[in-house]
Amino acid sequence: MKLINGKEISKKTKDAIKAEIEEIRKTGKRVPKLAVILVGDNPASQVYVRNKEKACTYVGMESLRINKDATLSEEELLKLIDELNHDDGVDGILVQLPLPKTIDEEKVLKAIAPEKDVDGFHPANIAKLFLNEEGFIPCTPYGMMVMLEEIGYDLDGKEVVVVGRSNIVGKPVALLALHHNATVTIAHSHTKNLQEVTSRADVLIAAIGKAKFFTADYVKEGAVVLDVGMNRDENGKLCGDVDFDDVKEKVSAITPVPGGVGPMTIAMLMKNTLLSYKRRVQ
Numbered sequence: 001m002k003l004i005n006g007k008e009i010s011k012k013t014k015d016a017i018k019a020e021i022e023e024i025r026k027t028g029k030r031v032p033k034l035a036v037i038l039v040g041d042n043p044a045s046q047v048y049v050r051n052k053e054k055a056c057t058y059v060g061m062e063s064l065r066i067n068k069d070a071t072l073s074e075e076e077l078l079k080l081i082d083e084l085n086h087d088d089g090v091d092g093i094l095v096q097l098p099l100p101k102t103i104d105e106e107k108v109l110k111a112i113a114p115e116k117d118v119d120g121f122h123p124a125n126i127a128k129l130f131l132n133e134e135g136f137i138p139c140t141p142y143g144m145m146v147m148l149e150e151i152g153y154d155l156d157g158k159e160v161v162v163v164g165r166s167n168i169v170g171k172p173v174a175l176l177a178l179h180h181n182a183t184v185t186i187a188h189s190h191t192k193n194l195q196e197v198t199s200r201a202d203v204l205i206a207a208i209g210k211a212k213f214f215t216a217d218y219v220k221e222g223a224v225v226l227d228v229g230m231n232r233d234e235n236g237k238l239c240g241d242v243d244f245d246d247v248k249e250k251v252s253a254i255t256p257v258p259g260g261v262g263p264m265t266i267a268m269l270m271k272n273t274l275l276s277y278k279r280r281v282q
């Protein structure tokens with residue numbers, strides 16, 4: 001079994017971005033800038049936002065962190081986004097999810113200017129992804145494609161089974177795999193004989209949010225497994241949707257949790273922000 005080391009691949013990605021930003025700095029131009037909005041004090045969100053800030057510092061990017069109280073109104077948030085949309089010094093805008101229940105998430109994501117939507121969540125960017133045109137690819141699915149590329153895995157003609165159909169992971173990663181000429185199945189909570197379906201997968205993408213759900217019975221011998229889960233096990237330890245110890249002897253390659261897809265998500269956020277900068281500045 002080969003461990004797909006997300007930490008290492010994310011470092012490689014960030015080092016390339018860092019080198020590019022150093023070159024930009026030398027020319028005397030401004031450097032890329034990411035604005036991150038955090039509403040409320042969800043502890044997990046605070047950890048993720050801090051990791052995003054750390055990544056900005058690492059690659060030499062500017063970051064603007066905007067913390068707001070959970071009582072912030074939808075109107076005030078929309079106004080803030082509008083200001084950032086019009087701020088020429090800001091290349092990327094990320095509103096950390098989930099938002100408080102009082103705020104309509106869909107409305108907020110639609111308010112971000114598509115050309116600064118480094119999450120790739122705006123309907124205009126979703127349409128571009130659907131059409132295989134250039135926009136912003138959502139960071140987690142993008143990171144998974146980079147991981148496969150990094151291990152030299154070609155998706156052409158392969159059976160990919162995505163379990164989970166969310167707008168931010170399942171659906172976009174299925175489209176990306178399709179664009180790489182894979183045969184794609186999207187399975188979900190209503191799928192019959194899930195084990196039979198996942199056992200066909202050359203590449204299994206686990207994105208259901210259930211700790212250690214996928215045991216050896218769900219995977220084909222020699223499969224590649226990408227684990228998007230971020231769960232806590234019975235001991236409160238971070239774990240994926242895949243029962244790592246149970247499947248490790250059976251698979252050919254697998255991403256660990258932590259240290260797999262998570263760090264790649266952040267590296268791709270840096271990549272998208274640099275891309276936005278390059279499209280906007282010159």
Ligand SMILES: Nc1nc(=O)c2c([nH]1)NC[C@@H]1CN(c3ccc(C(=O)N[C@@H](CCC(=O)O)C(=O)O)cc3)C=[N+]21
Binds near residue numbers: 096098260
């Ligand atoms: N607008 C928006 N964009 C997002 O991209 C977004 C979001 N909202 N809301 C929440 C999810 C989740 N997410 C993660 C990013 C990195 C790790 C990550 O680095 N995880 C580490 C472990 C971190 C830890 O110790 O908790 C790892 O897997 O090794 C995890 C989860 C981004 N998200």
